[in-house]
Amino acid sequence: MTSEEIMKLKERIYSGLDMVIERAEKIGRAKTEYSLEELYMMTDIVKDSAEAFKDLAKAHKYFSEHSIERY
Numbered sequence: 001m002t003s004e005e006i007m008k009l010k011e012r013i014y015s016g017l018d019m020v021i022e023r024a025e026k027i028g029r030a031k032t033e034y035s036l037e038e039l040y041m042m043t044d045i046v047k048d049s050a051e052a053f054k055d056l057a058k059a060h061k062y063f064s065e066h067s068i069e070r071y
Contacts (some may be wrong), residue, residue: 005062013053020045 024042027034 003060006056009056010044010053013049014055017046017049020049 020042027038
């Protein structure tokens with residue numbers, strides 16, 4: 001995995017999180033309360049995105065320490 005590929009994946013994760021935040025703001029402006037299902041879905045997406053970003057950071061660290069040609 002090259003640095004460019006890692007940066008593209010990072011940007012995709014960020015854009016996904018931006019979409020969730022924009023949706024939360026839109027719902028927040030339209031109504032005063034969230035349903036538990038809406039809260040669960042948004043927090044689950046944010047949690048999954050954070051895990052993906054953490055795994056991406058681990059991959060970046062691993063590839064920066066070890067030559068990819070060896071595999």
